[in-house]
Amino acid sequence: MQFEVFTLLPEVFPSYLETSILKRARERGLITVHVHNIRDYTHDKHHTADDQPYGGGGGMVMKPEPVFEAIESVLGLNPPPSTSEPDSTTPIILLTPQGRVFNQNVAKELSQHPRIALLCGRYEGIDERIRENLVTDEISIGDYVLTGGELPALILIDAVSRLLPDVLGDPTGAEDDSHAMGLLEYPHYTRPPEFRGSKVPDVLLSGDHKKIDQWRRQQALLRTFQKRPDMLEKADLSEADKKFVKGLKSNVE
Numbered sequence: 001m002q003f004e005v006f007t008l009l010p011e012v013f014p015s016y017l018e019t020s021i022l023k024r025a026r027e028r029g030l031i032t033v034h035v036h037n038i039r040d041y042t043h044d045k046h047h048t049a050d051d052q053p054y055g056g057g058g059g060m061v062m063k064p065e066p067v068f069e070a071i072e073s074v075l076g077l078n079p080p081p082s083t084s085e086p087d088s089t090t091p092i093i094l095l096t097p098q099g100r101v102f103n104q105n106v107a108k109e110l111s112q113h114p115r116i117a118l119l120c121g122r123y124e125g126i127d128e129r130i131r132e133n134l135v136t137d138e139i140s141i142g143d144y145v146l147t148g149g150e151l152p153a154l155i156l157i158d159a160v161s162r163l164l165p166d167v168l169g170d171p172t173g174a175e176d177d178s179h180a181m182g183l184l185e186y187p188h189y190t191r192p193p194e195f196r197g198s199k200v201p202d203v204l205l206s207g208d209h210k211k212i213d214q215w216r217r218q219q220a221l222l223r224t225f226q227k228r229p230d231m232l233e234k235a236d237l238s239e240a241d242k243k244f245v246k247g248l249k250s251n252v253e
């Protein structure tokens, strides 16, 4: 999977991408991240990528020309005619607090594309013509406002990459994640078996995998019931799950 990132702050990206799982995924050729500096597509002496808003008001607005030129030349879109085939199937995603809200389902959807382009907004905003005539999707990572789209782009790259085959060491790694099954994930323990008087649940030491699976499923249901009851309404529950949840509800009443 290939990510094309367009930003005015390319220096933000390497430290995270050169660490841990994403580093290994890149080294193994499972993901490629190209970070493009929008300023490289300006043509004036000062490499101007922003300007004052028409109509007045505070803040600066990202100019359309360098953004169009950067994205069109990397994706081989028009103009100018490029030697490579135009890539009009790649989603061009603007990271903005006005976008649809990112979640595990959106991550899964994006993981089906061989290539995606991520445009990081900066300053007070971007010229509306970029949104109207270039961008094909808009994504927000939550209802709060950051200083730019760089952290949201890294978050999206991280969440999408770990869903790709072989990126996580464990082939079932992403299946039990919180949100992957529409539930929060069960609790985890490692050694020691007792820490400051607090013990690892006996069932996890029992070696009985059927019982362990059942305990984990019930813990996932319990956690979701306690912390995110809204998710339970939409989760895909078996008859046994429903019975367990009914028991939880009747304990509260």
Ligand code: ADE
Pocket: 095, 096, 097, 121, 139, 140, 141, 142, 143, 144, 145, 146, 147, 148, 149, 152
């Ligand atoms: N840029 C600024 N805030 C953002 C957010 N919440 N999501 C995506 N991009 C942003």
